[in-house]
Amino acid sequence: MTVDDARQSLRAELRARRKALHASERIAAANGVAESLEQLADFLVDHRIAGYWAIDGELPLHIVVSNLARRDQQYCLPRITGPRQLSFVPWKSGADLESNRYGIPEPVCTKEDLLEPADLDIVLLPLLGFDRRGGRIGYGGGYYDASFAFLRERSEATRPLLVGIAYSAQELDLIELAPWDVRLDYVATERGLIDCWES
């Protein structure tokens, strides 16, 4: 079985695990993650922070978005701009959205609005599974891995910081890393902030 095959079956299990969470756990996690992120000093002062529009049981970021707006920090959402390629667009709560090919809402924008991955300070990444070393399993599109491939050879946290957002129930023991995988610098869950360079 290749890394890709093993991941496919793991994805199904992880989707089921996330789907099974109770509404009360989702509410607690949305609040808890917003608090956990505030333990990261850079998160309170950095200018450009990218998140995602939660779909399919992903951990919702609306509390994070309003906290950032209150501090005048810029919040951005991803836009698919090519094969395995993400760009980012500054977005304020209530601004226009349109659906992408997967039915995920993206900001409506002009070319001039598009920011490249390297322009960001912090990226909050959706995920299906994570481990404490910064391993991440997503939907398998390779969008984040390819867009942030320029960070792959780093040996410490550098900009943009990659922060996985997860329910603690999404933690895995150890994810076998594929050569293209870009490790997370931190993972924020409702239980706290994990520094992936620490272990």
Ligand SMILES: Nc1nc2c(c(=O)[nH]1)N(C=O)[C@@H](CNc1ccc(C(=O)N[C@@H](CCC(=O)O)C(=O)O)cc1)CN2
């Ligand atoms: N909220 C959110 N936005 C995001 C991501 C994400 O994971 N979550 N992405 C993170 O990369 C990018 C989109 N990547 C995606 C990759 C695969 C599928 C997906 O649903 N794949 C289906 C197969 C669909 C098809 O073949 O057309 C599947 O897995 O069943 C969705 C999004 C950018 N925006």
Ligand SMILES: Nc1ncnc2c1ncn2[C@@H]1O[C@H](COP(=O)(O)OP(=O)(O)OP(=O)(O)O)[C@@H](O)[C@H]1O
């Ligand atoms: N830098 C890259 N260059 C070329 N192909 C890549 C690159 N990164 C990932 N891929 C391809 O993308 C596919 C999906 O990768 P992976 O399973 O790691 O996605 P994921 O992290 O689960 O998804 P996503 O990042 O979209 O949330 C892999 O099969 C791999 O072949």
